[in-house]
Amino acid sequence: MAELGVNVDHVATVRQARRAAEPDPVWAAALAELGGADGITVHLREDRRHIQDRDVQVLRETTRVKLNLEMACVDEIAELACRLRPQQVTLVPEKREEITTEGGLDVAGQPGTVTDYVRKLQDAGIVVSLFIDAEASQIEAAAETGAEAVELHTGQYGEAVDPAAQEAELVKLSSAGRLVRQAELVLHAGHGLNYQNVCPVASIEGMCELNIGHSIVARAVMVGMQQAVREMKDLITR
Numbered sequence: 469m470a471e472l473g474v475n476v477d478h479v480a481t482v483r484q485a486r487r488a489a490e491p492d493p494v495w496a497a498a499l500a501e502l503g504g505a506d507g508i509t510v511h512l513r514e515d516r517r518h519i520q521d522r523d524v525q526v527l528r529e530t531t532r533v534k535l536n537l538e539m540a541c542v543d544e545i546a547e548l549a550c551r552l553r554p555q556q557v558t559l560v561p562e563k564r565e566e567i568t569t570e571g572g573l574d575v576a577g578q579p580g581t582v583t584d585y586v587r588k589l590q591d592a593g594i595v596v597s598l599f600i601d602a603e604a605s606q607i608e609a610a611a612e613t614g615a616e617a618v619e620l621h622t623g624q625y626g627e628a629v630d631p632a633a634q635e636a637e638l639v640k641l642s643s644a645g646r647l648v649r650q651a652e653l654v655l656h657a658g659h660g661l662n663y664q665n666v667c668p669v670a671s672i673e674g675m676c677e678l679n680i681g682h683s684i685v686a687r688a689v690m691v692g693m694q695q696a697v698r699e700m701k702d703l704i705t706r
């Protein structure tokens with residue numbers, strides 16, 4: 469059964485809108501845990517637009533479930549990760565002007581660089597996952613790096629409006645999931661998943677972890693974090 473990683477970046481985005489102390493993503497993480505989250509995910513971006521170094525540090529000290537740090541292949545953040553040692557790092561691509569992560573990490577295009585970061589993080593005792601598009605070439609390249617897991621990018625599935633397009637994206641994800649399992653990598657997925665579209669992805673054979681942020685925080689604004697997480701967890705485990 470897939471585990472739920474709750475991404476609390478958007479809580480930090482609201483805080484940073486006023487450069488204030490609240491709302492605190494650390495409090496949101498605690499409430500997410502109470503709602504049944506199996507993990508807490510944060511993306512420490514180079515420009516520090518939402519999550520701050522302090523957040524990662526305090527979450528590392530207080531989170532009782534798995535802490536998954538999303539980061540780009542950048543030395544400064546890798547050093548911080550090796551010092552704080554979250555249980556898992558997910559390597560993602562990062563462009564300064566993007567609103568959110570666009571597309572998967574091009575592992576096939578830069579295998580040497582990615583492998584160096586995978587090794588450095590693993591040497592610090594961190595499990596490494598690579599956020600990639602659902603393509604055979606990227607899965608093969610990911611396996612070559614020695615990473616333990618891959619997170620399949622579900623953004624196109626999430627954006628598909630008509631049922632036929634959504635089904636086509638789901639077929640692509642399921643086939644990629646099979647290749648991931650054949651490569652003996654742990655299967656994760658995330659991006660653009662919500663209360664309406666999560667169930668078919670959670671049902672893909674071998675799915676171990678789903679990372680979900682926007683839809684949960686959006687619902688939490690209306691009903692509270694604990695309930696929003698509980699509702700998502702119910703859908704995934706159904």
Ligand code: PXP
Binds near residue numbers: 475477558560619683
């Ligand atoms: N997985 C990765 C690698 C991401 O970069 C993000 C967005 O920060 C998510 C999952 C969560 O995406 P969403 O906010 O659309 O649920």
